[in-house]
Amino acid sequence: xxxxxxxxxxxxxxxAIKIAKEYNSEIMVIYVLPDADVHPEIEKLLSKSINxxxxxxxxxxxxxxxxxxxxxxxxxxxxxxILQTANDERAILIxxxxxxxxxxxxxxxxxxxxxxxxxxxxxxxVAKSNQEMEIKKILCPVDFSDASKRALKxxxxxxxxxxSTLTVLGVYEPIITTSPRIAIDLVATNxxxxxxxxxxxxxxxxxxxxxxxxxxxxxxxGIPDERILLAIxxxxxxxxxxGTNGRSGFSRIMLGSVTEKVIRKLPxxxxxxxxxxxxxxxxxxxxxxxxxxxxNANRLTKSGFYNEAIGQYLIxxxxxxxxIPSMYKLxxxxxITGDDEKVGYYDKMAKDLLQRLWDKKIENxxxxxxxxxx
Numbered sequence: 001x002x003x004x005x006x007x008x009x010x011x012x013x014x015x016a017i018k019i020a021k022e023y024n025s026e027i028m029v030i031y032v033l034p035d036a037d038v039h040p041e042i043e044k045l046l047s048k049s050i051n052x053x054x055x056x057x058x059x060x061x062x063x064x065x066x067x068x069x070x071x072x073x074x075x076x077x078x079x080x081x082i083l084q085t086a087n088d089e090r091a092i093l094i095x096x097x098x099x100x101x102x103x104x105x106x107x108x109x110x111x112x113x114x115x116x117x118x119x120x121x122x123x124x125x126v127a128k129s130n131q132e133m134e135i136k137k138i139l140c141p142v143d144f145s146d147a148s149k150r151a152l153k154x155x156x157x158x159x160x161x162x163x164s165t166l167t168v169l170g171v172y173e174p175i176i177t178t179s180p181r182i183a184i185d186l187v188a189t190n191x192x193x194x195x196x197x198x199x200x201x202x203x204x205x206x207x208x209x210x211x212x213x214x215x216x217x218x219x220x221x222g223i224p225d226e227r228i229l230l231a232i233x234x235x236x237x238x239x240x241x242x243g244t245n246g247r248s249g250f251s252r253i254m255l256g257s258v259t260e261k262v263i264r265k266l267p268x269x270x271x272x273x274x275x276x277x278x279x280x281x282x283x284x285x286x287x288x289x290x291x292x293x294x295x296n297a298n299r300l301t302k303s304g305f306y307n308e309a310i311g312q313y314l315i316x317x318x319x320x321x322x323x324i325p326s327m328y329k330l331x332x333x334x335x336i337t338g339d340d341e342k343v344g345y346y347d348k349m350a351k352d353l354l355q356r357l358w359d360k361k362i363e364n365x366x367x368x369x370x371x372x373x374x
Contacts, residue, residue, distance in 0.1 A: 001016050001027055001057075001095045001096075002031070002032065002078070002082045002094070002112075003030070003031050003053055003057060003097075004112070005031065005046075005049045005052075005053045007097050007110075007129070008097075008129055009057070009097055011127045011131055012095060012096065012097040012127040013056075014133040015095065015125070015133045015269070016066075016095055017060065017061070017064050018133060018135070019095070019125075020061075020064075020067070021066070022162065023161070025067070027061065027068045027069070028068070028069050028072070028091065029054065029057055029058075029068065029072070030071065030072045030074060030085055031054065031073050032075065032076065032082065033050070033074065034075070034078060035075055035077075050073060054071040057071065058071065067356055078112060079116065079119065082096075083116070083120055083122075086120065091122055092122070092123070093123050093125055094116060094120055094122050094124045094125070095125045096112070096124065096125070096127070097110075097113070097126070097127055097129060098127065098128045098129050098266055098269075099112055099113050109263055109264045109265075109266045114264070117244070117263065117272050121274050121275045123154075123271060123277070124271070124272050125269070125270075125271045126263075126269060126272075127269050128269045128270075131268060133269075134238050135162040135164050135238050135239055136164050136238055137164060137165050137235055137237045137239070138155055138158060138159055138164045138166045138237065138238065138239045138240075139169060139228070139231055139235060139237045139239070139240050139241070140155035140166065140167070140168050140169065140241045141170070141171065141224070141240075141242060141258075142169070142201075142204065143170075144170075146243075147243025147274075148204075149204075149207065149243075150243050150273050150277065151241050151242055151243035152168065152208060152241075153208070154271070154273055154277055155168075155241040156208060156210065156213055156215075158241065159215065160212065160213060163214075164214070164238075165214045167231070167235060168205070168215060168216070168218065169227070169228065170197060170217070170220070171219075171220050171221070171222060171228070172194065172197040172221055173222070173223065173224070174190040174221045174222075175189055175190060175193070190221070194221070197219060198219060201217065201219060205217070218231065225258045225261035225262050228258070228262050229261075229265060229267055232268055237267075237268050238268060239269050240262070240263075240268055241270070241273075242259055242262070242271070243272075244273065244274045259272070289319055290316050290319050290320060293312045293315045293316050294313070294316050294323075294326065296312045297309040297313045297316070297326075297329065298329075301333065306333050306336055306337055309333060310334070310337075313330050314330070317330075322353060324353060324354065327346045327347075327350040327353075328346075328350055330342070331343055331346045331347045
């Protein structure tokens, strides 16, 4: 979460808290001070302003019980530092504000946000200033490309978690004019285009699990960016989710025409995904593997094969080093086998992790839930 002391970050902060609560996320707040020779007094005032902003953010996280790292103040090129930090820390999302732009400007998206969208492989979520941070209506335009698949996958995830209404929008461009020398039935031809597009949409959606999702499919004809902007206005959307390497040719050098025209208008908060998903959920295979070893360990424990069970719980931690149930099981088994050093080690590991993620009350609930009589 890069912050700008010269911009209002109310919406950005509110959204950060909402996302962190929903996904149990850790937030890294950074401020990048551009390299420049400034007068000591100006530097002092700037430092005071930066610390005031960062303290405001930290206090908000504390109040809401959000897990965060100590804010970082970096110096250098802001875009380079943000992208470098996101890469070094293996961030799964960059949450930025939309920036300060004059109302007279045709394009409403700030330069920093636009550059991040343009250059980042990590998904970028841009929080629009002066927009209430509700996520009740989500729009996901698709063009059946791989980028659209990734965008829709994440739009479905967000819709499920925030109990939002999802609109999947497809826009086909009808044939409007032809050479007078060519005899063609435009109505019949465009009807065929519509039927073909509808079939393509049906085939595209077969790869997605939309059970339990409050969604609707909207197929329109016209110019894609214009129809997207109209749909956002008509539906009063809170969030736009778009892939950025689809048919519009989005690249590191030049924004794709459709994406560029839409996001520069900043009709609402939006998320862009290029090569990564918004949230890296554990693979189903990984979850199943943990469940297999954990269940094996439980059966071995009941049969009295404690050392073998320990081996299975350790495999669970190799797969996911935050698997708290395995930590508590190891504490119990090492008590039985008399290895006090290991008891202390895994007990401390579990406590440290719980202290980072949950308060004391939830810790006690988790302990109670996973305690067994051996």
